[in-house]
Amino acid sequence: MIKKIIPIVFIVTSCMNAPDSFEWVNKLPPPWTMEDKDFEFYLDQFHDRYPDFNDRLKAINLWRVGTPYGLYCLGEEDGKDNDPIIRYDSSDCTVHVLTTLAFAKSSTIEESRSNMIDIHYKPDQENVKAPNYDLRWHFTSDRLLNHPLTADVTPSLVDPNNIEVFDIELNKKQNGQPFLDLGWSSKETIAFIPSEKINTAVLSKLPPVCGVAFVKRDYFKLGIVIAHEGYLIDRSNLIHASSEFEKTVNVNLLDYLKNDDKNRFDGAMFFEIRSGQ
Numbered sequence: 001m002i003k004k005i006i007p008i009v010f011i012v013t014s015c016m017n018a019p020d021s022f023e024w025v026n027k028l029p030p031p032w033t034m035e036d037k038d039f040e041f042y043l044d045q046f047h048d049r050y051p052d053f054n055d056r057l058k059a060i061n062l063w064r065v066g067t068p069y070g071l072y073c074l075g076e077e078d079g080k081d082n083d084p085i086i087r088y089d090s091s092d093c094t095v096h097v098l099t100t101l102a103f104a105k106s107s108t109i110e111e112s113r114s115n116m117i118d119i120h121y122k123p124d125q126e127n128v129k130a131p132n133y134d135l136r137w138h139f140t141s142d143r144l145l146n147h148p149l150t151a152d153v154t155p156s157l158v159d160p161n162n163i164e165v166f167d168i169e170l171n172k173k174q175n176g177q178p179f180l181d182l183g184w185s186s187k188e189t190i191a192f193i194p195s196e197k198i199n200t201a202v203l204s205k206l207p208p209v210c211g212v213a214f215v216k217r218d219y220f221k222l223g224i225v226i227a228h229e230g231y232l233i234d235r236s237n238l239i240h241a242s243s244e245f246e247k248t249v250n251v252n253l254l255d256y257l258k259n260d261d262k263n264r265f266d267g268a269m270f271f272e273i274r275s276g277q
Contacts, residue, residue, distance in 0.1 A: 024049060025062045032067045032089045036109050039088055044107045053275040054209045057104040061209075061231050061239045064100060067091050067248040069241055074098075074120070076131035085131055086116040091241040091248055093229050094140060097211060100231065101149065101273060118276075119149060134182050139170050140213050140226035142186055144271045150211065151272040155191050157205050162197045164267060166190055166220070174221040190215075190225055192267040195257050203235045203253070210272050212238065212253070214265035227265060 031039055046063075050056035070090030075081030086099055086109075098119055099112075106112040122135045129135075137143040144150050155163060171178050172185040192215045193202065209231065216227040230240025238253040257264055 022059055022062055025059050028063055030066055031063055034088075040107075040109050043103060043109075043112070046104075047107055053104065054207070054273075057100065057231075057273060058209045058233050060100050060103050061233060062250070064088070064091070064096065065239060065248050065250045067096070067241065069243055069246045069248070070095075071243070076133055078131070080133040085120075086113050092243070093241045096239075096241040096248055097229055097231065105275065119147075134184075138180055138182065139186075139224065140229050141188065141190060141224075141269070142170055144211070144213055144226075144269060145188060145190075149274045149276050151274065152191075152269060153206070153210070153272055154193060154269045157202050157270060158193055158197060162193065163191050164194055168220055168223065168225060170223055170225070172223040179223045185223070190269070192225075192269050194267045195263040195265055198254070198257060198268060200236075200254070203232070206232065206235050206270060207272060208235065209233050210270055213269045213271070215267045215269065217266045226269075232270070 028042055029038070031042070034042075042063075046056050046059055050059050067088070068090050069092065071092045073083055073087065073090045073092060074085065074095050075083030077083070077085055086102060087095075088099065088103070091099065099116065102112045102116040102119055105115045117131060118129055120136060121129045121132060122137060123129050124132070124135060137147060144152055167187065167189050170186045170188055171180055171182060173179055178185065211229065212232045213226045213229040215225055219225060219227055228240070230238050232238055232253060236252060236254075237250055238256055239248065239250050241248045257268075
């Protein structure tokens with residue numbers, strides 16, 4: 001009798017702790033309502049319940065759905081931008097992408113802050129990363145192509161005939177003036193998939209969790225490529241901080257790409273997220 005009971009108990013326990021089960025996340029209090037100590041308590045539990053980095057990244061994305069929208073809500077806490085280095089009570093699209101990655105790599109608020117500095121800033125001439133407005137990864141396309149924690153997978157998803165490629169000098173407007181006063185510009189070759197070419201077959205080639213950045217041709221004249229970004233989970237759902245809904249939402253990507261039967265964006269780039277560990 002004992003030999004029959006033990007295996008059954010083990011199987012039930014294993015299923016309850018299975019890393020592909022995200023029901024636990026739905027039972028948690030909303031993170032944006034918490035004090036730091038409570039947020040930190042739950043953040044640490046994500047590492048125990050989701051030891052796999054991509055599972056944890058997905059789980060924290062799900063937890064943050066509903067976060068109030070706030071534009072340009074991160075800064076250096078000094079100098080040109082006094083906003084917080086990291087926060088969980090508000091997000092715009094880029095803030096959601098970066099802070100969710102920082103939280104997925106961290107067990108404490110202090111560790112999250114340190115990881116956010118590592119994620120959000122380029123190294124200085126002495127190869128040191130510190131909060132510095134001029135050294136932020138200001139442009140999503142620059143970060144997507146050149147940051148060590150992202151890998152552009154766009155060209156691998158479709159036939160070359162179904163991809164659009166162009167050259168641009170980031171942060172340099174058509175009139176030759178900089179978009180942001182950074183003393184910096186960068187010549188890049190950008191490849192994106194036009195919106196009308198994005199379908200379930202394309203999405204099926206992606207990892208279960210990845211990033212997606214949306215292209216607008218009208219922005220090219222400003223030295224900008226990307227108009228919006230978020231996370232794609234389960235090769236179907238976009239989790240992103242939405243100005244339209246004034247909060248972070250979880251929507252079907254293919255449905256979102258259409259707005260009144262028109263394409264919201266001209267196309268998209270897709271990127272894998274690396275843990276850096």
